[in-house]
Amino acid sequence: MTPNLNYNWVNGKKIKSADEVSIFNPANGYNIGNVPSVSKEIVQEAIDSASTAFEKWSNYTAETRQQFLEKWAVNLLNKQEELAQIMCEEQGKPYTEAFGEIGVCAKFIRWFGEEGKRIYGETIPPSSENQRISVIKQPVGVCGLITPWNFPGAMVARKVAPALAAGCTVIVKPSSETPRIAIAIFDELMATGIDAGVANIITGSSSMISDTLFADNRVKKMSFTGSTQIGKTLMSKASDQVKRISLELGGNAPAIVLPDADLDNAVNAIVDNKFENSGQMCNGINVILVHKDVKQEMTKKIIESVKKIKVGAGNEENVQVGPLINKKAIDKVEQLVSEASNQGAVIETGGFKADVGESDLFYQPTVISSVTADMTIAQEEIFGPVAPIISFDTEEEAIEIANASPYGLAAYFFTSDINTIYRMSEKLEFGMVGVNGTQLSVPQAPFGGIKESGMGREGSHYGLDGFLELKYISLSLLKK
Numbered sequence: 348m349t350p351n352l353n354y355n356w357v358n359g360k361k362i363k364s365a366d367e368v369s370i371f372n373p374a375n376g377y378n379i380g381n382v383p384s385v386s387k388e389i390v391q392e393a394i395d396s397a398s399t400a401f402e403k404w405s406n407y408t409a410e411t412r413q414q415f416l417e418k419w420a421v422n423l424l425n426k427q428e429e430l431a432q433i434m435c436e437e438q439g440k441p442y443t444e445a446f447g448e449i450g451v452c453a454k455f456i457r458w459f460g461e462e463g464k465r466i467y468g469e470t471i472p473p474s475s476e477n478q479r480i481s482v483i484k485q486p487v488g489v490c491g492l493i494t495p496w497n498f499p500g501a502m503v504a505r506k507v508a509p510a511l512a513a514g515c516t517v518i519v520k521p522s523s524e525t526p527r528i529a530i531a532i533f534d535e536l537m538a539t540g541i542d543a544g545v546a547n548i549i550t551g552s553s554s555m556i557s558d559t560l561f562a563d564n565r566v567k568k569m570s571f572t573g574s575t576q577i578g579k580t581l582m583s584k585a586s587d588q589v590k591r592i593s594l595e596l597g598g599n600a601p602a603i604v605l606p607d608a609d610l611d612n613a614v615n616a617i618v619d620n621k622f623e624n625s626g627q628m629c630n631g632i633n634v635i636l637v638h639k640d641v642k643q644e645m646t647k648k649i650i651e652s653v654k655k656i657k658v659g660a661g662n663e664e665n666v667q668v669g670p671l672i673n674k675k676a677i678d679k680v681e682q683l684v685s686e687a688s689n690q691g692a693v694i695e696t697g698g699f700k701a702d703v704g705e706s707d708l709f710y711q712p713t714v715i716s717s718v719t720a721d722m723t724i725a726q727e728e729i730f731g732p733v734a735p736i737i738s739f740d741t742e743e744e745a746i747e748i749a750n751a752s753p754y755g756l757a758a759y760f761f762t763s764d765i766n767t768i769y770r771m772s773e774k775l776e777f778g779m780v781g782v783n784g785t786q787l788s789v790p791q792a793p794f795g796g797i798k799e800s801g802m803g804r805e806g807s808h809y810g811l812d813g814f815l816e817l818k819y820i821s822l823s824l825l826k827k
């Protein structure tokens with residue numbers, strides 16, 4: 348039994364609501380608890396408290412803020428098992444992945460706590476003798492942070508930690524699919540004794556909450572991670588007040604395998620990435636582009652590897668692929684696979700719902716060959732455990748297929764030639780490129796996309812910059 352997390356945190360206090368949202372375990376369909384569906388008044392109270400708290404929090408030294416963040420990281424690690432259990436039950440991912448994600452939260456929080464001490468300004472040589480030019484960085488102010496369900500812990504930590512380290516105060520709105528783990532992570536932040544109002548979390552109607560945050564001019568910045576479709580809506584809402592906005596949106600990552608690649612390394616890296624989180628990962632591989640000379644061997648190796656994957660509830664031993672998040676997600680996967688098959692693609696393994704648990708949300712890890720770039724499965728984010736393979740003849744053709752996507756989050760390629768590495772890294776139109784490996788998200792590197800995959804970066808000093816404004820100060824020296 349995981350704890351009852353039927354409250355939000357506003358102005359340092361736990362608040363409940365008569366209206367609630369029910370939360371279900373995707374592995375068995377059982378209700379695992381309810382969270383508040385807050386009223387507009389509560390959203391306004393959260394803005395009031397974050398706004399009041401900003402004055403004091405933004406004036407603390409970076410070292411004081413870092414001490415709160417360090418305590419938060421330690422608290423999370425002390426409860427890593429319990430938190431992983433909450434995440435596994437609510438989101439469906441294997442327990443080992445959930446356990447790892449709590450560790451990732453602590454890493455991001457620690458890194459940003461330290462990086463907050465390095466928010467340096469600048470002095471610039473002037474054009475006249477009596478002028479002095481300096482540039483300082485200041486916290487943006489109150490921030491609204493909207494997070495998705497696929498990494499329901501890491502996405503909260505990756506936004507809250509840099510915001511707090513920069514001196515901002517926050518109001519978090521987690522996904523209605525996975526609010527309990529976000530609340531549990533917040534409990535550990537509150538347990539640090541952080542000042543009331545610095546960090547608030549509210550759950551309920553996403554459109555009402557976001558409309559209220561966008562409409563209030565005390566909220567200076569919105570940071571959103573989620574689908575491109577909602578991201579576009581929020582971008583237009585931001586225009587009313589020219590509110591700062593960062594968007595981490597959908598992707599369509601290609602993995603390109605060139606003929607000189609180490610094929611065993613490529614198979615391991617591709618399968619690890621493709622099936623992590625049941626394929627529900629923004630930087631997850633969507634299509635595998637394989638050079639015609641190695642197509643047969645590569646396809647065989649991928650099929651062998653995928654056949655070994657164990658599907659089941661996340662808390663069962665050795666499970667690598669859990670349920671999908673909801674009915675809409677599995678319906679989409681089924682539809683994309685059936686459409687591709689009807690258009691001539693070959694289902695090599697899988698291609699059906701897996702009958703392994705109490706719910707209807709398990710999908711068998713699937714490999715499909717003879718896919719073409721014009722099929723919907725190659726163009727849309729699949730967000731499920733399905734690996735489509737496309738064959739190509741030349742490097743130029745592979746790059747053309749990859750760059751044709753409106754998305755530009757992550758791309759991967761595999762080769763042993765240093766010239767190809769530089770050429771392709773520069774030509775691929777993506778915010779992140781993985782060469783001979785697929786692990787990307789680390790605190791010190793800028794995670795994010797170009798084109799319709801968003802704007803802004805999370806992680807690294809660039810991620811911290813997203814919560815800071817530049818101010819140029821020109822001083823005219825008075826004559827003695």
Ligand code: NAP
Binds near residue numbers: 629756796
């Ligand atoms: P989503 O449906 O767009 O939801 C994301 C968040 O937006 C949730 O908190 C959701 O709340 C909220 N939301 C929904 N409708 C809204 C509205 N009209 N106004 C304001 N907020 C609204 O996305 P998702 O299905 O949770 O997440 C999967 C997507 O996120 C994928 O496309 C994935 O690629 C992307 N993603 C991107 C990154 C990245 O770093 N680029 C990382 C992770 C995920 P409710 O649940 O309460 O409606």
